Amino acid sequence: xxxxxxxxxxxxxxxxxxxxRLKKSTSMRDPQKLSKLQRSFTDDSMLASPASKRSLxxxxxxxxxxxxxxxxFAAHEDVLCQSPFFEAACRGQLPxxxxxxxxSLPDEEPEVFSAVLEYLYKGDYYPRLLHNKxxxxxxxxxxxxxxxxxxxxxxxxxxxxxAALAGSESATxxxxxxxxxxxxxxxxxxxxxxxGLEELKRLALRKQGLQSGxxxxxxxxxxxxxxxxxxxxxxxxxxxxxxxxxxCRRTFKRSGTMQAEMERGGSKLFFDLxxxxxxxxxxxxEVGNARTPKTI
Numbered sequence: 001x002x003x004x005x006x007x008x009x010x011x012x013x014x015x016x017x018x019x020x021r022l023k024k025s026t027s028m029r030d031p032q033k034l035s036k037l038q039r040s041f042t043d044d045s046m047l048a049s050p051a052s053k054r055s056l057x058x059x060x061x062x063x064x065x066x067x068x069x070x071x072x073f074a075a076h077e078d079v080l081c082q083s084p085f086f087e088a089a090c091r092g093q094l095p096x097x098x099x100x101x102x103x104s105l106p107d108e109e110p111e112v113f114s115a116v117l118e119y120l121y122k123g124d125y126y127p128r129l130l131h132n133k134x135x136x137x138x139x140x141x142x143x144x145x146x147x148x149x150x151x152x153x154x155x156x157x158x159x160x161x162x163a164a165l166a167g168s169e170s171a172t173x174x175x176x177x178x179x180x181x182x183x184x185x186x187x188x189x190x191x192x193x194x195x196g197l198e199e200l201k202r203l204a205l206r207k208q209g210l211q212s213g214x215x216x217x218x219x220x221x222x223x224x225x226x227x228x229x230x231x232x233x234x235x236x237x238x239x240x241x242x243x244x245x246x247x248c249r250r251t252f253k254r255s256g257t258m259q260a261e262m263e264r265g266g267s268k269l270f271f272d273l274x275x276x277x278x279x280x281x282x283x284x285x286e287v288g289n290a291r292t293p294k295t296i
Contacts, residue, residue, distance in 0.1 A: 062090060063102045064113070068176065071110040077101070079120050084196035111173050112187050119200050125188065127170065129207060140210050142170060171211045172218060175225075183211065183222040189237050190229035205236055216255040219244065227269050241269075242276045249277075 059076040066073055080086035089103050105113065115125040127141035172181035185208040192200035223241035230237055245252050252258045262270055 061100055062086075063100060065102065065104045065106070066108050066113045067110045068106060069110075070106075073110075073113065073117060075117055075120070082120055082197070085194065107177075108191070109173065109175055109187070112184075112191050115184070115188050116191055116195065116197070116200065119197070119203070124203065127207075129203065129210075138206065138210065140207065171214060178221065178225065180221055181218060182225050183208065183214065183218060185211065186222045186226050186237065190226065193230055193234065201236075205240065208237070208240060216252060217257045220257060220261055223269055224267065227267070238269075238272065242273055245273060246276060246280055 059078040061074050062077050062080055064073040064075065065071070077090055081090060086103070090101060118125040129138055130141055131137075132139050171184055173184045173187055174181050175187065185204045189201050189204040189208070192198070192204060219241070223238075223245075226237045226241060261267075
């Protein structure tokens with residue numbers, strides 16, 4: 001019975017095999033339309049090929065010489081080119097013979113550049129910013145290792161030296177140009193400004209607000225560094241320091257370091273601080289006048 005069915009089907013004159021039907025339709029197609037269709041397929045593949053090649057082909061390795069001692073770093077070109085600064089640097093130079101492209105950053109601190117490079121690869125830098133779901137707040141990765149008594153934003157130690165509080169050392173970085181430690185997030189913020197990394201600036205500013213246990217002298221040096229390495233058009237980091245000094249004005253008023261810095265004078269930081277203090281006083285007076293008709 002099965003043999004009869006196979007014989008009957010093979011002898012059916014009205015049945016056309018699928019392969020022959022496709023072959024017939026292809027042979028009868030207009031040659032011009034066929035060539036146009038082939039060109040469209042080729043164009044589509046050409047449009048898709050650059051992205052696929054970029055994703056599959058390894059990115060060139062860029063060698064970076066950082067700092068006065070010429071510490072060497074290596075990074076992928078496509079990672080570095082997230083920064084407009086490095087994109088222009090990579091585009092504007094030819095590879096050295098057999099050694100690839102090289103970028104020199106003699107004025108950059110290796111520790112700071114390491115944080116920038118870590119951000120470019122991972123989207124954050126140590127200590128990472130973590131979200132506390134129970135408190136619905138943000139905190140630093142190493143906050144659990146700090147003492148629960150280090151909640152104040154600043155700490156004044158006799159003589160204006162470092163505060164002996166857990167976590168304060170990791171918050172600073174020693175800069176050769178200053179000869180003293182500066183708050184690390186401030187330096188990273190200023191580096192992000194140079195490299196055109198706006199998201200890194202926002203991240204560094206948020207981390208800056210979570211630091212604690214920092215002495216007055218470090219805060220003042222960091223504020224002056226921020227003023228020296230940010231443009232006047234970018235007031236976010238500057239405003240952070242002004243608000244911090246005003247909020248903790250009693251501690252700064254008692255500080256001999258603050259007095260010495262103000263007597264030295266000639267800094268835009270202290271002019272802005274004077275203006276901010278005047279504005280703060282005006283706000284306090286306005287609130288007081290709203291509650292009572294008396295004025296001072």
